[in-house]
Amino acid sequence: MGKVSGWSAKKVMRLCAKAIIWFIGISIAWVALYRFVPPPVTAPMISAWASGRSVDRDWMALSKMDPDMARAAIGAEDSRFCQHWGFDLEAMKKAFDRNREGHKLRGGSTISQQTAKNAFLWQGRSYLRKGLEAWFTALIELLWGKHRIMEVYLNIAETGIATFGANAGAQRYFHHDASRLTRTEAARIAAVLPLPKKREAISPGGFTRRYGNSIEKRIGLVQRQGLDSCVR
Numbered sequence: 001m002g003k004v005s006g007w008s009a010k011k012v013m014r015l016c017a018k019a020i021i022w023f024i025g026i027s028i029a030w031v032a033l034y035r036f037v038p039p040p041v042t043a044p045m046i047s048a049w050a051s052g053r054s055v056d057r058d059w060m061a062l063s064k065m066d067p068d069m070a071r072a073a074i075g076a077e078d079s080r081f082c083q084h085w086g087f088d089l090e091a092m093k094k095a096f097d098r099n100r101e102g103h104k105l106r107g108g109s110t111i112s113q114q115t116a117k118n119a120f121l122w123q124g125r126s127y128l129r130k131g132l133e134a135w136f137t138a139l140i141e142l143l144w145g146k147h148r149i150m151e152v153y154l155n156i157a158e159t160g161i162a163t164f165g166a167n168a169g170a171q172r173y174f175h176h177d178a179s180r181l182t183r184t185e186a187a188r189i190a191a192v193l194p195l196p197k198k199r200e201a202i203s204p205g206g207f208t209r210r211y212g213n214s215i216e217k218r219i220g221l222v223q224r225q226g227l228d229s230c231v232r
Helices: 009-034 043-050 067-077 089-100 111-120 127-143 146-156 166-174 183-192 206-224
Strands: 158-160
Touching: 009 111, 009 127, 067 111, 067 146, 067 183, 067 206, 111 127, 111 146, 127 146, 146 166, 158 166, 158 183, 166 183, 183 206
Parallel strands: none
Antiparallel strands: none
């Protein structure tokens, strides 16, 4: 009695406590490092390499990107980005209600949550990944701030097959870098973000074209209402 496969319950508890402490310390150090250093690799990049593709990425500081790129991301993905602390409870509730009513499944992930997932975790759905996503989201909100979160997001989000970041996407689709994006071009890149393997920013058709046009209108709204104030 009091033994678990030759281990005392106290020893098991002690090892679990040490593992948790190590995880907390390592994850905090990891997030703190990325506050200053661009993430060198992400799970989607590894997946692209594993499939035999050549990864295209070209980091650009947010301050050098055309401001409409961040506005397009906010308008398309997370209009309350500057107001919430990583989790938009209102959007999550709407997504839950919509899914419960039997509509097409949608998430309520913020840009902060997507950044945490892309930078530190793997793709897919599981309670473990969602739990870790919440932990890393809280850490980047605390240690990075909004400007850095948007900068990392716009540099590691997949903007095309094996293409990562708004700058690489701009060069792929429009043959110039992200500092010279027009409002239409920024909107088209943002329209690609949810499904980069199925949508093209150049000469888009159908839904992608209509969605891009809708985002282009939202860019002006984001600017007029100051919804991008935290990244300027």
